[in-house]
Amino acid sequence: MRVNILGVGFDNLTMAEALARGRELLDAEGTHYVVTPNPEIVETCRANAEAMAAVNGADLVLPDGIGVIYGAKIRKTPLKERVPGIEFGTSMIEYCAKTGKSVYFLGAKPGVAEQAAERLKARYNGLIVAGTHDGYFKDDAAAAGWVRESGADMALVCLGAPKQELFMARYGAATGARLLLGLGGSLDVFAGVAQRAPKFYVDHNLEWFYRLIKNPSRIGRIMKLPLFLVHAAAEKKG
Numbered sequence: 001m002r003v004n005i006l007g008v009g010f011d012n013l014t015m016a017e018a019l020a021r022g023r024e025l026l027d028a029e030g031t032h033y034v035v036t037p038n039p040e041i042v043e044t045c046r047a048n049a050e051a052m053a054a055v056n057g058a059d060l061v062l063p064d065g066i067g068v069i070y071g072a073k074i075r076k077t078p079l080k081e082r083v084p085g086i087e088f089g090t091s092m093i094e095y096c097a098k099t100g101k102s103v104y105f106l107g108a109k110p111g112v113a114e115q116a117a118e119r120l121k122a123r124y125n126g127l128i129v130a131g132t133h134d135g136y137f138k139d140d141a142a143a144a145g146w147v148r149e150s151g152a153d154m155a156l157v158c159l160g161a162p163k164q165e166l167f168m169a170r171y172g173a174a175t176g177a178r179l180l181l182g183l184g185g186s187l188d189v190f191a192g193v194a195q196r197a198p199k200f201y202v203d204h205n206l207e208w209f210y211r212l213i214k215n216p217s218r219i220g221r222i223m224k225l226p227l228f229l230v231h232a233a234a235e236k237k238g
């Protein structure tokens with residue numbers, strides 16, 4: 001049973017449980033995809049039915065960000081824990097390196113996916129990079145074809161929301177990969193182009209605040225967090 005928050009159904013799993021499920025999906029027949037919505041993405045889905053269907057159509061819907069955990073608590077349907085997409089993705093990449101499964105990196109500005117792949121290869125012995133491409137392509141079908149031709153077992157799809165969720169829902173099967181992970185700005189972090197918040201901010205659930213002081217132009221996006229909590233509380237009463 002998924003926990004419904006404003007129309008998005010979240011899987012109620014710990015990180016360890018989510019990873020166990022991710023490994024199963026990587027070995028299962030067919031193509032599966034994982035999404036990691038934060039409050040901003042939930043708000044986007046409320047305004048965009050196609051994005052909502054793409055998110056709910058995922059095989060794993062993981063709560064990225066403390067806002068979703070608070071939202072679930074307000075609604076008295078608590079989720080076990082936060083499952084940050086970047087941490088889930090890192091562990092899945094490590095698993096692929098250990099088991100000889102290949103990974104495609106799709107997304108971010110030109111050059112970033114290559115740099116991310118190089119740094120991850122240096123970090124995880126034996127990691128097989130099936131291919132890389134930036135996320136500013138025009139033809140989604142062609143992009144799916146690049147992944148298919150590479151023969152990748154897993155693909156990181158980092159195009160921002162809701163572009164990555166729509167791509168995975170529409171073209172996931174055409175990639176031929178077993179597992180697709182929609183991970184937003186993660187390639188920028190893997191490449192070292194963007195930094196994740198220092199541990200203090202992560203531990204105190206203040207990652208959103210760190211992002212805001214680093215990049216004040218995100219204020220419009222970050223203001224969706226209180227809006228999301230107001231909506232979550234209102235839905236409970238209604």
Ligand code: UDP
Nearest residue numbers: 107108109135136158159160161184185188
């Ligand atoms: N991006 C992309 N193609 C696009 C738009 C965005 O590849 O058409 C990339 C962008 O370069 C960045 C990521 O998608 O690497 C989205 O980053 P953002 O910080 O918005 O993601 P978040 O993790 O906050 O959802």
